[in-house]
Amino acid sequence: MQNSTEIPHPQHPDLDLYPVDRLVEVLVEDQLNAAQAVWAARAQLAEAVRQAIPRIAAGGRLIYVGAGTSGRLGLLDAVELYPTFSWPRARAIALVAGGADALTDGVEGAEDDGQQGEVDLLAVRPVANDVVLAIAASGCTPYVLGALRAACASGSLTIGLANNPNAPVLAAAQISIALVTGPEIISGSTRLKAGTAQKIALNSFSSALMVGLKKVYGNLMVDLRPVNAKLVQRAISLTMHATGMSEEMARSTLVSCGYQVKVAIVALKCDIGADEARARLAVAGGNVRQALRG
Template identity: 40%
Template sequence: MTAYADLRAQLDALTTEAFRPELAEIDRLPTLDIARTMNAEDAAVPAAVAAQLPQIAAAIDAIAARMARGGRLVYAGAGTAGRLGVLDASECPPTFNTDPAEVVGLIAGGPSAMVTAVEGAEDSKELAEADLAALGITELDTVVGVSASGRTPYAIGAVESARARGALTVGLSCNAGSALAAAAEHGIEVVVGPELLTGSTRLKAGTAQKLVLNMLSTITMIRLGKTYGNLMVDVRASNEKLRARSRRIVALATGAPDEEIEAALTATGGEVKDAILVILGEVDAPTAAGLLSSSQGHLRAALARTR
């Protein structure tokens, strides 16, 4: 069998690459009918994610345990999967006040691959190994390989290299029995079925990956004390919109009048979590900072120590 024929056989076996003859004339349908068909396809994605919730939760608990000890969360993927990882990582600093080095997105081919395909990058396990070596991956870190097919060499190489270094590994794919899931300690396989456009895994598979990545980062941050209830108390007020959000969060958490909120935020240098503790715990800003530090940043635990 030639290399081309072998690759074709591999793709033919993937659910994400399957051809759907019932949609062979979709281009002849009215636009509204195409939109309805596509919307119905997308509606099936959450159920596919729900089927993997136990695996997702187990991965999150393991990630949070390592991050609590100073570890990092690293996503590694190619193409759409890589872009989704970079997107999720880039949202963590403004949302949870994480250091940019705490949650990292690696895409095969480097930053330029965010907008332009880099020839051959996704086919290189060696490139993944080099990217992880540059980060100095250790046993405290977690590497999440992301690949719709579950066979992308870059994602598999990242997981294999990370596991060899003692890091926690997660494999997120959209095909059952994937090589990626088999290579990782925690396999998450969200089987969304064939795409509306044959093999276009930026569609349902991309949506599924985005939903799972949302869970991995968000719930990990909840477990690390980055929220108070459903309030983003570690939000970084880097612009006027976020400064207004900071004031609103303190108001929702405390019910205090505007003057007291402004005074608390001023005293704490704009730190939302500290300001809430100043108001609810009736302590000064330095005491609030000390209580949060000794409570590993968990606001509920810090508040409990003021009573």
């Protein structure tokens, strides 16, 4: 049975004859189906978050596995967790078929090597509290399936994301998230709406997970890592917004707190020093609301 992502789009057989305005219109319009596909899978995404939270809270890691566009999207989600939520880099691992070379160039045959997928997954020593996200537009990529087999054998929580219903990746994972996007405007180019759906799903999963781990206060990302001037200013703005304090007070408190926004918020709202604020947060497991209650 042919994958739906590989079937030529029935509505646009003369795409190459479209004027530019119409061409852009249909390409953008088709992307709307990506969000609809993720919306249809929201219950499965929520279940994945529910099952992942206790494992990650107990010290587990996020391990993303994919090939081509899917692998690069997994890597993107993994690396962005550090500056956004101060998530340890060692606890967000991305395995891409073909390794580092595949990030900028295609590596011939890499995605077809199921044994290498298994080897790469085993090399990071998966354990029961780890959460493995197996991502494949087709849902039948051998590299991803090999890694998934090893992950299942290790006892890790396995989450499969694919853009074809009834795909092998979905059948092999404990939690299956079918992002059914159908044929692409440009036949088989799953970097289009299939990739967009994967990006939305991964963003939603990891963001919800971080909220569940108390990395967010209200809707403020109070656990960011200010690794550049823009993020330093954002830390100041977040502290001001959360406490109602002046920019000068927010900045000076952040300096004393090592630019940890959570600590600065507790220190300012409770009128205590950085060390005491840090201790309160430690007792509260990083939960700002609980730390504010003392």
